[in-house]
Amino acid sequence: xxxxxxxxxxxxxxxxxxxxxxxxxxxxxxxxxxxxxxxxxxxxxxxxxxxxxxxxxxxxxxxxxxxxxxxxxxxxxxxxxxxxxxxxxxxxxxxxxxxxxxxxxxxxxxxxxxxxxxxxxxxxxxxxxxxxxxxxxxxxxxxxxxxxxxxxxxxxxxxxxxxxxxxxxxxxxxxxxxxxxxxxxxxxxxxxxxxxxxxxxxxxxxxxxxxxxxxxxxxxxxxxxxxxxxxxxxxxxxxxxx
Amino acid sequence: xxxxxxxxxxxxxxxxxxxxxxxxxxxxxxxxxxxxxxxxxxxxxxxxxxxxxxxxxxxxxxxxxxxxxxxxxxxxxxxxxxxxxxxxxxxxxxxxxxxxxxxxxxxxxxxxxxxxxxxxxxxxxxxxxxxxxxxxxxxxxxxxxxxxxxxxxxxxxxxxxxxxxxxxxxxxxxxxxxxxxxxxxxxxxxxxxxxxxxxxxxxxxxxxxxxxxxxxxxxxxxxxxxxxxxxxxxxxxxxxxxxxxxxxxxxxxxxxxxxxxxxxxxxxxxxxxxxxxxxxxxxxxx
Numbered sequence: 001x002x003x004x005x006x007x008x009x010x011x012x013x014x015x016x017x018x019x020x021x022x023x024x025x026x027x028x029x030x031x032x033x034x035x036x037x038x039x040x041x042x043x044x045x046x047x048x049x050x051x052x053x054x055x056x057x058x059x060x061x062x063x064x065x066x067x068x069x070x071x072x073x074x075x076x077x078x079x080x081x082x083x084x085x086x087x088x089x090x091x092x093x094x095x096x097x098x099x100x101x102x103x104x105x106x107x108x109x110x111x112x113x114x115x116x117x118x119x120x121x122x123x124x125x126x127x128x129x130x131x132x133x134x135x136x137x138x139x140x141x142x143x144x145x146x147x148x149x150x151x152x153x154x155x156x157x158x159x160x161x162x163x164x165x166x167x168x169x170x171x172x173x174x175x176x177x178x179x180x181x182x183x184x185x186x187x188x189x190x191x192x193x194x195x196x197x198x199x200x201x202x203x204x205x206x207x208x209x210x211x212x213x214x215x216x217x218x219x220x221x222x223x224x225x226x227x228x229x230x231x232x233x234x235x236x237x238x239x240x241x242x
Numbered sequence: 243x244x245x246x247x248x249x250x251x252x253x254x255x256x257x258x259x260x261x262x263x264x265x266x267x268x269x270x271x272x273x274x275x276x277x278x279x280x281x282x283x284x285x286x287x288x289x290x291x292x293x294x295x296x297x298x299x300x301x302x303x304x305x306x307x308x309x310x311x312x313x314x315x316x317x318x319x320x321x322x323x324x325x326x327x328x329x330x331x332x333x334x335x336x337x338x339x340x341x342x343x344x345x346x347x348x349x350x351x352x353x354x355x356x357x358x359x360x361x362x363x364x365x366x367x368x369x370x371x372x373x374x375x376x377x378x379x380x381x382x383x384x385x386x387x388x389x390x391x392x393x394x395x396x397x398x399x400x401x402x403x404x405x406x407x408x409x410x411x412x413x414x415x416x417x418x419x420x421x422x423x424x425x426x427x428x429x430x431x432x433x434x435x436x437x438x439x440x441x442x443x444x445x446x447x448x449x450x451x452x453x454x455x456x457x458x459x460x461x462x463x464x465x466x467x468x469x470x471x472x473x474x475x476x477x478x479x480x481x482x483x484x485x486x487x488x489x490x491x492x493x494x495x496x497x498x499x500x501x502x503x504x505x506x507x508x509x510x511x512x513x514x515x516x517x518x519x520x521x522x523x524x525x526x527x528x
Contacts, residue, residue, distance in 0.1 A: 004249065073290075222415045225412055
């Protein structure tokens with residue numbers, strides 16, 4: 001079963017795509033948080049496949065589009081981390097309204113993983129699976145902008161992220177790695193990080209289960225192994241709950 | 243304005259659509275055909291912004307993900323062309339408009355051409371944004387390019403065993419951006435100029451380009467070459483003032499396309515329909 005949902009998050013309207021088994025009741029809920037920006041667009045089908053995979057093993061998955069990207073509407077100014085966390089929590093609330101008896105987990109990829117880490121405290125999630133999370137988002141955004149500038153110098157016809165899509169100024173706010181690490185370290189639910197063996201991954205707090213799959217983040221174009229491992233990790237909280 | 247997401251059953255699979263309805267009685271219907279690798283929102287939400295501009299004029303617009311991309315990720319690529327046509331057919335049924343205006347971006351030229359050729363009476367006009375002209379395709383192969391091609395083939399053969407093992411363990415490959423437009427859809431794009439000429443023989447064609455666009459010069463030459471009898475217009479979008487050589491921003495695309503749609507449907511862009519008028523018209527209609 002598939003549905004499209006709108007969720008009101010502050011002044012924003014967030015688009016959500018729901019996958020659930022039919023006619024039987026789902027066993028577990030998963031909120032899928034995609035990556036941000038143009039890179040996020042490249043991973044969108046991957047996120048849909050994760051959501052579909054969750055529905056195939058009997059769970060229900062809700063995938064959202066961040067405010068100001070894809071089909072979600074942003075009415076305020078530039079998007080900040082607080083807005084992204086609020087959007088995630090609002091969509092989670094919408095999912096709980098739809099299936100009130102389920103326990104919900106969070107799953108985020110890249111910057112979606114960062115937002116999932118920040119939302120853990122307020123979400124009361126049964127578990128979280130962070131896929132290749134950007135534990136230092138400022139470094140990621142700096143690198144992204146450097147690559148955009150380099151492509152412009154090489155003669156590509158657009159500056160930045162295409163059609164003048166740029167990093168919202170609020171996302172540039174210095175957010176220390178410590179905030180994210182603290183959020184991970186103080187989480188009370190089971191946490192798993194799924195990532196490639198390359199490039200050399202950063203250290204994680206001791207309460208986080210680290211799952212590595214062979215391959216490299218940059219050179220792997222088809223992230224099947226990552227999806228496979230993510231689905232395995234997502235099934236774990238459901239089994240523990242049952 | 244009402245934004246209505248939907249999931250349409252086609253022979254290719256479920257296709258994700260978003261229809262933007264005007265407040266009053268619709269005066270026309272327009273479908274957006276995004277470029278290859280793009281979703282229905284477009285880069286920097288260019289198509290969301292366009293739909294938002296068209297609704298106050300009374301134009302209903304459709305945005306949809308091509309089979310294989312975004313919400314339509316689980317579609318069968320072998321029925322890509324049929325799936326795309328069926329969505330446009332579904333949109334005609336929803337709006338009650340027999341003739342659609344099409345806005346095609348880059349690789350969207352392929353489905354637009356097919357729609358015009360298959361049923362010319364069902365298309366009102368075509369707007370082409372950033373036409374796909376590939377002059378480099380005519381460059382003869384150099385020894386270096388042949389060497390690179392051979393090296394790529396050898397590498398691919400070497401990785402063949404690993405690929406087979408990965409397929410056995412993890413299943414078939416996920417659709418990547420390279421496969422979102424199937425070969426039969428993109429094959430015609432090497433002859434973009436001919437496709438545009440064919441379209442302009444059947445319906446009014448309007449093209450938008452910039453001075454920095456590699457296809458701009460070719461489009462201008464085409465404009466000069468085509469006889470006056472063909473309905474073809476070319477407009478050059480202004481680049482953002484802070485960066486004169488760059489690709490246009492979303493606003494530089496939305497404004498001229500909205501003007502074109504207003505002209506095509508015979509609407510006055512400077513006088514958008516007031517909410518009260520729209521309600522009155524709706525009551526009269528009901």
